[in-house]
Amino acid sequence: MQDLSTLLLWLYNLTSFCIRIGMLCYVPLKHEPPTAVAWLLAINIWPWGGFILYSLFGSTGLPRERLRRRQTLLSELGNALHDIRVKVLQEVNDPVLRDQQKRISYMAYKMVDMSPVAGNKMELLADLEEYLDRLCQDIDEAERYVYLLYYIFSYDKMTKKLFNSLESAARRGVECRILVDSVGAKEFLRQHTYLLRSSGVKIAEALPLRFLRRTSFTARYDIRNHRKIAIIDGKVAYTGSHNIIEPSYNRKAGGREWHDLSVRLTGPVVIQLLAVCYEDWYVETHEDVPLDKMLYFLPRLNKEGNAIVQTVPSGPSMQLQNYQRLLVLALLNAERRVTITTPYFIPDSETMRAIETARIMGVEVRLIVPERADKLIVGSVARAYFSPLLEMGVKIYQYKGDILHAKTVTVDDDLAFLGTSNFDIRSFALDFEVDLIFYSQEEINCILGAQEAYMARSKLLHPNEWEKRPALERVVYGITKLFSPLF
Template identity: 55%
Template sequence: MTAGVFLYTFYELSSIVIRIVMLCYIPQRHSPTTAMSWLLVIYFWPWPGFLLYIAFGSTALPRERIERHEALLRTLTADRATFRRILDDESHWLPEELVRFGALGKKLGDMCITTGNSFVLIDREEEFLKSLCADIDGAKESVHLLYYIFALDSMTERLFASLEGAAARGVECRLLVDALGAKPFLKKDASRLRTAGVRVEKALPQGLLRRTATTARYDLRNHRKIAVIDGRIGYTGSHNVTEPSYGGKAGGRLWKDLSFRLTGPVVLQLQGVFMEDWYVETRELLPTERVFPRPERTGRAILQTVPSGPSYPLQNYQRLVVAALHGAKKRVVITTPYLIPDDELLHALETAALGDVRVQLVIPERSDQFLVGSAAKAYFDVLLDMGVEIYLFQDHILHSKTMTVDHSLAFLGTSNFDIRSFALNFELNLVLYGTDETSAIRMAQERYIAESRRLTAEEWSRRPRALRVVHGVTKLFSPLL
């Protein structure tokens, strides 16, 4: 037998073995939709598909990361005074029709309803950085930042200077960035901040086929965006720390974001999420008496933090969104840069629309990611048939992640409305309860709709056949995107 014949025989026999073994293994560990996508890849490309599954197939976290998460919860529970500041429930302030929903949010995200908050919505990168820098310049105790993308450029130079100035004043500055999203910063510019006295650490460090103590998968990322100053001022939303064209990534188009500047008790919940991520990555337990000051009531907003990610046993944010859709009575508006719904979200959208709820989706007309944008378009047919209104945001990349339900419930945060955000990434979202809170988000959504054009079913039915094929093929892989 020649070497060529031997290799061919080995490849064919091993391919059959891979198909059979994975057919038995994968369906036990994934939803039917995800399992079918993986099995399809492995059936046509056994060895490449098998290697891809080894690298990207499992969402399970290493035991050490789970143990660190549980250890921190035990520490906070033992410190009852601190624990009450973060997790004491104030759901009695909710309207009666939202009490059960608030309880669901607490059970899914381990964070209670907080009252006495105030917030300012920020929709421009310049304004976001100006406000954040001003708060860092006034910091007295600590500055804690957690971002997926963190870059040095002409617009963020001032933020670097503010961090350097804060560290020089003796303020404890900690910066945690995603190892993949902030990779250029970690290679080139992190040393500048470290030299100034800023603690810089990376979240989820990982090689393509290398496990670490905190992650087992290369594309499992920390997508959160959090800033907490002195435990009293917080920021979260869709803004990353970079100029709005992301270095010309989308041909000069700008990212359109929406974030909160927050004060009040909810800031301690953001601090708690940062504290957990910092502890998991560094094993440094921050002193609770310093990072959790007694909260000050600064307004009347009712807010709830919902962290999500693989460390939670359920796709908790997805379940909360689906529950809100099932409870909708009149109108739902969703804005997201990436729309790849799983079966539960798709059915909830369809059910709401069929129940005479006006459902409006606002997404970019041109995505910055071809595969994700193409897969999203594959769902347009069924959504339009069910009466969902689809608006295509013009000229730029709509990166704001929001949802409003009727006039008393709203969501804003870092999570896209796609399978990756629901099941894989570590995300952070806020739930807003009440008419004033919801109307603030709805006003921003109305501006997005005004800058969009509505896609009709008639127009969509006229798209070229080649596009139909492309959309259909990419849809098959949507659970993997």
Template identity: 55%
Template sequence: MTAGVILYSFYEISTIIIRIFTLCYIPQHHSPTTAMSWLLAIFLWPWPGFLLYAAFGSTALPRERAERHEAMLRALESGRAGVRKILDDESHWLPEELVRFGALGKKLGEMCITTGNSFDLIDREEDFLARLCGDIDEAEKTVHLLYYIFVKDEMTAPLFDSLEGAAKRGVECRLLVDALGSKVFLKKDAKKLKAAGVRVEKALPPKLFRRTATTARYDLRNHRKAAIIDGRIAYTGSHNVVDPSYGGKAGGRLWRDLTLRLTGPVVLQLQGVFTEDWYVETGEIPSVEKSFPRPLRTGQAVIQTVPSGPSYPWQNYQRLVVSALHGARRRVVITTPYLIPDDELIHALETAALAGVRLQLVIPERSDQ
């Protein structure tokens, strides 16, 4: 038997094994639409399709990383339960629809509806950075930042100064940035912050195939954007720490973002999200006493934090949006830079429109993708 015949036989047998294996495995771990796409690719091009699936097909986290996530949820449970009891006892006056929607969010993200909050909506990068710098300058115990893109440029330089100043005053400063989204910062400017006393860590360092508790796929990124100061003030939204023309100067594009500045009990929920991510990446739990003060009521806003991502198996964000669409009575406004709806979301939009709900969908005229 020649080498050519042996190679051909190996190829044919291996492709049969690949097709049978993926036909049994993929439909059990993906939605029908996603499974059909992967199976079509693998049946047409068995080896290339299989290798692509091995590298990018599964969003499941490595076992060690999933175990850290579960351990962090358990560690936070006692504190969460206490806050939950305080807040649940006062949620009886909320509308039934909101209570039902909040119950879904609580089941998906382990965090209840909070009352007694206040917020400001910030739509300009300059205002966002100025207010964040001001709050960091007045920080007394902790400053926790979590960002996808963190870059030092002319606009963001004052934030770096504020962080250095806070760390030198003895404030515990922690900065967690995505390993790819902030790779320029990690190479150029992280050392100076570390020298000033700021703890800097990278989230989800990429690895193509064999992954560990602290590595991930190249396309699996931490896109969260949040800042929590003293457990009393929080920022979250779509602003990254970067000039808003970042990456778009050549095409004349400008990013338009919104951020909420929050005070009240909801701040502790965002602190919990940061603490979980920090623990998963570093194995360290920041001081509970400093990070989680007793919640203070500052207003009347009703807000709930619902984290999502591969650590949460129920597609939290999509389920909440679909549930909200089904519960809508008068008007729905959706603003998003990227819209790739699946059948479930399309059906929910159609159903709402047929029921007489006014729908407004705001998307870019020209996308960057």
């Protein structure tokens, strides 16, 4: 018996040594240095556990089959998208942008092939009840189709009216499609699809998971579709931070409510968001792309307002980290002030350097985050960055009470970002996201006004107060920061 124990211990030590050496050779080839160091640290501390975790969560890419499917789809959509630009956007004049705006818009265009478009109207929506009421009203008036794409999609006392509107629309002949993330909407997929499907609503899951088995379309278990988009008849679009769930997320954070910010849009930019929905739907469902039908479904969009907007999708299927690159460029070009609202703040080293550079150049940087995050570990990782931020002179506002879930960035009263991306590595590199860039002053001022309201409900963190935190907190934050590239 003792010999067997000795043999097993010897085998464990041998395999642990082989794992350490093998991963030391492999991991640095696949990741940037900070991420590689974090993974190697985890593997060195616990070789077998680290190896298993890396096998499940280490890859940042997608399987070749999914990438081929996306490339084929984009090729099929190529001519159709050209026709869209000619048919729908030809009457929209090229917007006049200022120099800083031109740099951002050109970089975004080179990455996603979507230009800024004028002639839009934006309505800012913060309250979930109002958001659902407006969405249900638009669905009730739909004549051709309703496309919904959400990370979390839940049936509850607040959202049931949306389900009723969808059932009613499908029964009167409106084509209704719902694409939801397989993890974020797992309860909905298990329990609440029957009535919708029996009414004629088409439902699909994004990035499906199976127990102990990854599908050929899923590279790792925690790559998710975090987008939130609603399209009605190609005329109206919604996007932002709202998920379809009541504000306390089923009391996930002890009854605290999520405070979100989304927009309702009309005008040519709706077609850009529609293209994002098309791509996600057809990549996930493997359906043939009905190009003639797509073009038939496109309305003749007139000028609805004066908003200049550009859509920026991002995700692991794209060559670059689109949103992160744009944030870095915006920070480096800022001249006066940058304001960031995000529920999760876990920047990569490049973004931190951009913030530091902005501060060196005299730019005021304001960060608004929840006082207490809904996720303990993620909150600890975020707070690990407070010390260097305060040393740079960044003003940190902690939103009191509820969970601030809005995702916005404003730069010099000249640019505004709003969408689904958090200011963290996960949104930069892992999840499928979609964000909007606003170039028109009225819309920028609206988003700035929302940020000012958040600051009014927040407490400014003073460096002296932060230095008084307990020693144990310092140790915990320091340790969690080592693993921040993994979150």
